[in-house]
Amino acid sequence: MTDTPTAIIDAQPVTGSGTPFDVVDPASEEVIATIPGAEDALVDRAVTSARAAFEKGDWRLLPVADKQKVLRDSADAIDAAADDIADIECANTGLPYHQVRGRQVGRAADNFRFFADYIGQMTAELYEQEANYLTYVRREPLGVAGLISPWNSPLALGSMKIASAIAFGNSCVIKPAEQAPLGLTMMTQVMQGAGLPPGVVNLVNGLGVESGDRLVRHPLIDGVSFTGGTRTGKIIMEAAGAMLKPSVMELGGKSANIIFDDADFEQAVDGALVGIFTNNGQQCLAGSRILVQRGIYDRFVEAFVARAKKVRVGHPREATTEVGPLMTKAHYDHVMSFVPAAEDAGARILVGGGRAEGFERGYYFQPTIVEVDSNTHRLCQEEIFGPFAAIMPFDTAEEAWAIANESRFGLVSYIWSQDIAKIMEGQERIFAGTVWCNTPMIRDLHAPFGGYRESGVGAEGGRAAEAFYTRQKTVSIPRRPLTLPKLGA
Structure with a gap:
């Protein structure tokens, strides 16, 4: 004690x-x-x-x-x-x-x-x-x-x-x-x-x-x-x-991570993993809504899921651990409540969705990715606050900005693209207190950090x-x- x-x-x-x-x-x-x-x-x-x-x-x-x-x-x-x-x-x-x-x-x-x-x-x-x-x-x-x-x-x-x-x-x-x-x-x-x-x-x-x-x-x-x-x-x-x-x-936050088909693919995969699975997924600035342009969607999902399966869940003391347990039993139950049921036609579990294997005790939850059909699904609208991502495709930049803004939150957002004009348009169009471009989380303490809306x-x-x-x-x-x-x- x-x-x-x-x-x-x-x-x-x-x-x-x-x-x-x-x-x-x-x-x-x-x-x-x-x-x-x-x-x-x-x-x-x-x-x-x-x-x-x-x-x-x-x-x-x-x-x-x-x-x-x-x-x-x-x-x-x-x-x-x-x-x-x-x-x-x-x-x-x-x-x-x-x-x-x-x-x-x-x-x-x-x-x-x-x-x-x-x-x-x-x-x-x-x-x-x-x-x-x-x-x-x-x-x-x-x-x-x-x-x-x-x-x-x-x-x-x-x-x-x-x-x-x-x-x-x-x-x-x-x-x-x-x-x-x-x-x-x-x-x-x-x-x-x-x-x-x-x-x-x-x-x-x-x-x-x-x-x-x-x-x-x-x-x-x-x-x-x-x-x-x-x-x-x-x-x-x-x-x-x-x-x-x-x-x-x-x-709170429910931040959009927007990945265009002209993005640096490997960087975008790495950034998406960092954005949702670090800090045991318990971070208000997590990129929890992953929006991928349709031209690379299947390739991205395949790579992202494959990497998520290899994320090392383990005891916090182990040097190889990348994701530890969730904070409390109540929070574990909260995260678990978002796992879609088999009859949920609007969401499909791609990886995870339950207790991490190999642990008799502790609040260990598998890194989870769920494909959704619509941004109106609760997985895209409610803050889960765990290693739990929703992923969906989009076609045009205009659609991406609209999906990103279809939220009661507005803390951060991410944009991945090699087109500077697209990035400049996005940072203007997205309603969020911080926009990270071609990078996961970076904090310059000189700059303000705060959110819009809720x-x-x-x-x-x-x-x-x-x-x-x-x-x-x-x-x-x-x-x-x-x-x-x-x-x-």
Whole structure:
């Protein structure tokens, strides 16, 4: 059993008395931690600590160069503890260890280094239209940020929230998803020794409907950032909006991966596999609707299915594993519920469609590809969030754009073509926050990442984070003494 605190407040671990919850290793189905949830009083204490730290100003008023050093020291501290963080994250999430150690932990550290660099390059606005005045715009911290991270990529996405919030002088309270709190809690503990004043980064663990709800509705929280499911995001945004708190919501996706017949065929096959099967298929930006132009459709399906059959499903600790278990029993059942029945005339299983062979325990699901006849099928309209792709043909570019946009989501999209004119048309026509062209997932942290429609509101990234985590203040100063009207003289 892992000893994980309920909360980290003023840089110290704290045990709560709220509803306890179990953390399960999805590879073995064994309980590896039982954590008492943060009761309302403990959430209050965490938020009050963050508010006190903000108002005291030891972090908020620190010179930029000093903030940069602390952010970089935080990254170094994460790197120094990378093996331990990766070990506990692998046990908690079922993500392959080599992916967690090689990418997730490194990305967490890099998030702090990125924002250390970013705040050293910020610029201000100056206006001189009024001849007698200089008017400039200050960016000041928002205050105390309530951060709620998801279970599918806790380290990379949770660290992004913390780094972007504190870089601009805010304090924060982060609540990890109750399914995957262990790695992010350890990371937050590790950071406390990197020079952050106590209270700048607090953490509470607990159920979303209890600790998360209290955090969002707390009157001393000034803004909310949430990554997770669309249904939950709507509830959180409504609660925040009722208190006029700004919020950023990065939510679900059902992204189109469009492959034209003039694409680099091998690259497109590789990219489609990466786009749907990495991170155990549990990623909002997965290319889960694969649209292939009819001229290469049969050839592509044959190659894609053949490769999918060879994707190595295994224990997360094994170096050869490419796909591990799904996160929870409830999520395993959710993914399994999308397997089409034999009588479903609109969908045909090409590979997978059930429990991975060779595992008596663990939430192992086969990499699955289903051919569908129409984009209206539920496999194309609902987020499955697993190693589960729907594939269908199209004839013209116009048809591809229409199918891509026939969705209530709009997070990302992919286009594979050697025709630059086609790519330029596609990036204009597709309604999505990100369009990747001839590449699977790539993230430049300078650029905003957010979705259209039910994929979210607002964005994360360099300038987008600056806009959300700071307030604008306009200051006007006369250039010279003014002659003012003398009312009542």
